[in-house]
Amino acid sequence: MLELLNNLVFGLGxxxxxxxxxLCLIGAxxxxxxxxxxxxxxxxxxxxxxxITYGLPPVGALIMLAGIYYGAMYGGxxxxxxxxxPGESASVVTTLDGFAMAxxxxxxxxxxxxxxxxxxxxxxATVVIAAAAAPLTSIALLFGPAEYFSLMVLGLIFAVVLxxxxxxxxxxxxxxxxxxxxxxxxxxxxxxxxxxxxxELADGIGFVVIAMGVFGFAEVLRNLEQSHNRDIVNxxxxxxxxxxxxxxxxxxxxxxxTVLGSVLGILPGGGSIIAAFAAYTLEKKLAKDPSRFGRGAxxxxxxxxxxxxxxxxxxxxxxxxxxIPPNAVMALMVGAMTIHGIVPGPQVMTKQPDLxxxxxxxxxxxxxxxxxxxxxxxxxWVRLLRVPYRHLYPMILIFCxxxxxxxxxxxADVYMTAAFALVGYWLVKHxxxxxxxxxxxxxxxxxEENLRRAMLIGRGDATVFLTRPISGTLLTIAAILxxxxxxxxxxxxxxxxxxx
Amino acid sequence: MRIMSRLVGLLAGAALLAHAVPVAAQAEYPARxxxxxxxxxxxxxxxxxxxxxxxxxxxxxxxQLVIENVVGAGGTTASxxxxxxxxxxxxxxxxxxxxxxxxxxxxxxxxxxxSKDFETIGLAAGTPILIxxxxxxxxxxxxxxxxxxxxxxxxxxxxxxxxxxxxxxTCLLLNSLMGVKPTAIPxxxxxxxxxxxxxxxxxxxxxxxxxxxxxxxxxxxxxxxIGTPERNPALPxxxxxKEAGLPAFHAVAxxxxxxxxxxxxxxxxxxxxxxxxxxxxxxxxxxxxxxxSDIPGKDRxxxxxxxxxxxxxxxxxxxxxKASGITx
Amino acid sequence: xxxxxQNTSARKRIRNPQDFYGGLVLAAFALFAIWAGSDLxxxxxxxxxxxxxxxxxxxxxxxxGLAIAVMGFITDGPPLEKYGVRGPxxxxxxxxxxxxxxxxxxxxxxxxVTLVIAAAATTEVKWIESVIWAAxxxxxCVVLFVYGLKLPLQLWPRF
Numbered sequence: 001m002l003e004l005l006n007n008l009v010f011g012l013g014x015x016x017x018x019x020x021x022x023l024c025l026i027g028a029x030x031x032x033x034x035x036x037x038x039x040x041x042x043x044x045x046x047x048x049x050x051x052i053t054y055g056l057p058p059v060g061a062l063i064m065l066a067g068i069y070y071g072a073m074y075g076g077x078x079x080x081x082x083x084x085x086p087g088e089s090a091s092v093v094t095t096l097d098g099f100a101m102a103x104x105x106x107x108x109x110x111x112x113x114x115x116x117x118x119x120x121x122x123x124x125a126t127v128v129i130a131a132a133a134a135p136l137t138s139i140a141l142l143f144g145p146a147e148y149f150s151l152m153v154l155g156l157i158f159a160v161v162l163x164x165x166x167x168x169x170x171x172x173x174x175x176x177x178x179x180x181x182x183x184x185x186x187x188x189x190x191x192x193x194x195x196x197x198x199x200e201l202a203d204g205i206g207f208v209v210i211a212m213g214v215f216g217f218a219e220v221l222r223n224l225e226q227s228h229n230r231d232i233v234n235x236x237x238x239x240x241x242x243x244x245x246x247x248x249x250x251x252x253x254x255x256x257x258t259v260l261g262s263v264l265g266i267l268p269g270g271g272s273i274i275a276a277f278a279a280y281t282l283e284k285k286l287a288k289d290p291s292r293f294g295r296g297a298x299x300x301x302x303x304x305x306x307x308x309x310x311x312x313x314x315x316x317x318x319x320x321x322x323x324i325p326p327n328a329v330m331a332l333m334v335g336a337m338t339i340h341g342i343v344p345g346p347q348v349m350t351k352q353p354d355l356x357x358x359x360x361x362x363x364x365x366x367x368x369x370x371x372x373x374x375x376x377x378x379x380x381w382v383r384l385l386r387v388p389y390r391h392l393y394p395m396i397l398i399f400c401x402x403x404x405x406x407x408x409x410x411x412a413d414v415y416m417t418a419a420f421a422l423v424g425y426w427l428v429k430h431x432x433x434x435x436x437x438x439x440x441x442x443x444x445x446x447x448e449e450n451l452r453r454a455m456l457i458g459r460g461d462a463t464v465f466l467t468r469p470i471s472g473t474l475l476t477i478a479a480i481l482x483x484x485x486x487x488x489x490x491x492x493x494x495x496x497x498x499x500x
Numbered sequence: 501m502r503i504m505s506r507l508v509g510l511l512a513g514a515a516l517l518a519h520a521v522p523v524a525a526q527a528e529y530p531a532r533x534x535x536x537x538x539x540x541x542x543x544x545x546x547x548x549x550x551x552x553x554x555x556x557x558x559x560x561x562x563x564q565l566v567i568e569n570v571v572g573a574g575g576t577t578a579s580x581x582x583x584x585x586x587x588x589x590x591x592x593x594x595x596x597x598x599x600x601x602x603x604x605x606x607x608x609x610x611x612x613x614x615s616k617d618f619e620t621i622g623l624a625a626g627t628p629i630l631i632x633x634x635x636x637x638x639x640x641x642x643x644x645x646x647x648x649x650x651x652x653x654x655x656x657x658x659x660x661x662x663x664x665x666x667x668x669x670t671c672l673l674l675n676s677l678m679g680v681k682p683t684a685i686p687x688x689x690x691x692x693x694x695x696x697x698x699x700x701x702x703x704x705x706x707x708x709x710x711x712x713x714x715x716x717x718x719x720x721x722x723x724x725x726i727g728t729p730e731r732n733p734a735l736p737x738x739x740x741x742k743e744a745g746l747p748a749f750h751a752v753a754x755x756x757x758x759x760x761x762x763x764x765x766x767x768x769x770x771x772x773x774x775x776x777x778x779x780x781x782x783x784x785x786x787x788x789x790x791x792x793s794d795i796p797g798k799d800r801x802x803x804x805x806x807x808x809x810x811x812x813x814x815x816x817x818x819x820x821x822k823a824s825g826i827t828x
Numbered sequence: 829x830x831x832x833x834q835n836t837s838a839r840k841r842i843r844n845p846q847d848f849y850g851g852l853v854l855a856a857f858a859l860f861a862i863w864a865g866s867d868l869x870x871x872x873x874x875x876x877x878x879x880x881x882x883x884x885x886x887x888x889x890x891x892x893g894l895a896i897a898v899m900g901f902i903t904d905g906p907p908l909e910k911y912g913v914r915g916p917x918x919x920x921x922x923x924x925x926x927x928x929x930x931x932x933x934x935x936x937x938x939x940x941v942t943l944v945i946a947a948a949a950t951t952e953v954k955w956i957e958s959v960i961w962a963a964x965x966x967x968x969c970v971v972l973f974v975y976g977l978k979l980p981l982q983l984w985p986r987f
Contacts, residue, residue, distance in 0.1 A: 047542030141699040175889040186878035190663030202573040225912025323714040345714020414927035430850030460874020
């Protein structure tokens, strides 16, 4: 314990130089900015900023790049809440209650609780990394293909639970997403799947394309058809900050979200994707009145945002202790480290303690800065919603277009987004929820690939999923959850229709 | 802050221009930024090499080389786009072993031919390939490894980073040299594959040195050989494939600059010279060496050497890939 | 069920048309997906083929789609919603215009025209105001994306 304290103080000493504080601030600011801009993700930005960091000392450079990363993770929730556009897969869940709150004039509290929850999660996750990074690494290694497959199955069940209306329709939406995710090329053989030999479809449809189309653009289309364009906020804006009651309601959700996010974030093969909706599902199941969820429950924003931030923090663990990047952003961080002559991996902790502890301390400082930056910004964002809708929607349009285009510099992606806007519009007209579809789309390939890997390694033995203890446990939880969500609807008739 | 850095960049650029090109003639190439297409995601080995080299080339040319990552279909989407770009020298591409050699056999419907549709600028830097196995793999050296894999071929699980990736094609080479066809376990990129190897879920794989050094040093995985003629300073204990008794395993993931067919010769020469200068620059060399890169010596640089390399690499990979029966 | 007094009897017999047609369209999409993936090889021994998962998921979607349609036939629900015409057409047209022109024409002209087309998507359009707003947004995008974030976007047509 004393050692941990010493290490943290040592790390703070590294991080709190005026230069590093400045870099941390710049990183968090840039990250927030690109997180708010739809489509422009941390990968592209970090890549563009890399050359600028050549001239910086390695610790400072990494502190800045890490700041961009969690700034972007946080910034993504802002658009999810304000205009129903999830910047990345984790914020899909945030749109459910976040946007509902915005429509009720409670965008301020939603944004603020996201910031507060994220900060709390960041503090806890930082301590987790400092105290237990090395032992936790072994968890990541315990997860083989069979375990990941079972985790993804559990994730899909979460997607059913978080739906508001009919379970049958939610399941079809997941399947719809799964089928869409199959488009592209087969991982094992490289064969083109349902892509009609169109080169633009060779690698499948991008997440951003579907998210912008089905969420962002479809929402605009729905609003445009009203004879009198209504503004996003159809109620009076009530207060910028959460009330005492809000805080009391959200506090347990923040606590549970932190735990779930910290644990799942360690898993490199999609754990952090699952974290947000695992947290949401847990809150919905624990709630006295689950029907509030999807209609502006503050726990529905607090839980996934907290879990998301905790997970994005602990996902540094495999990188710091093993040197294996769990996702594209981390791969880029490895690239940045190598450019600066640091070989990331097990030796970093002992050979370059200033880097290791400096970065951990800067995570906490970065989180603090995010709160300092974002709480005052809440007022600015909420004011943005007061812009007349006829001025707001062209802004959403052009930002989305440029964002989607810039992911691959491909016009084809923009055409596809237009097509998915119509799909999303149609879905809304038939009372289908797009969130389960998007989650099916994200989890589908992970599930299929791990299933096939497990079958290949096991030479066709399907019992591995049940005999391996972690995998078996996850599948059991999935089965229980599915029963819990199907049983009541078998007795009751469908939930009341989603009211706009 | 982006704006600030932009300003700094502008000032630096202006200062450079003032030094390098006193007479800013309109016709003088390059008169505006050059787009450098990178056919892979930002942060990968090819992207990092491109960024390091482009950084120095921008200084020499007095114009920014703007990196455009175009991801898709094993890099062939980007190469197709580069082929169709205007051949004025303002669009060039960082091609690599996959896009400009292995692709010929992997993609029968490829829209371009690496040697016929491109002008060569020069070899930039390569990343050596290593043969690695899980840490408790029973073999003690490469000879042992080969005989063990042969004896247990039906039990072996070989990991790779996806069909068409460098780790995939080089492992095909290794398997064809050993005469085995193990079960190939595909992963989505190098990271997950390496994770499974460290976790002991798969037996062996081939991959680029950048990703592997820390794991080998920490004893998380075993390295049996490196596919270059000389040992690598980053891993002095790992024998070359020749020393270890498998000389035919020569594998380097090379990266090289190409321009669309018909780009004027004076323009190509300027780019070649700028690349050459970058590869001689101490700071650039150090950055590349830190990555474990293989920087080409004078004899392997330049336009002709690259043309020869492309032809020989196509001849090398095509039969191996065709024999494996995998095409897209 | 009884729809005496209604003149479009066949349609009204479907008690939940939203679900009925929604389910049918999903089922049709599933059939299309099964057809699109029919060239893919299936199981090879114990190993999944490229076609296994697409067929499995499409098949399940077909079943649930039909189930939704059947439920739409036997349970009550709201009537079909009307679709907008002007909004969707002009808005989608503006997106398509952007996709078609961003490479050849460059960001400035492309985004300005895109914004003007999009402005017409609402019935409340005020032309002078919208054109000014389009110009402001165009400048803002240029400053933010090209100068601020240094995205590799071309500004003007290249001749």
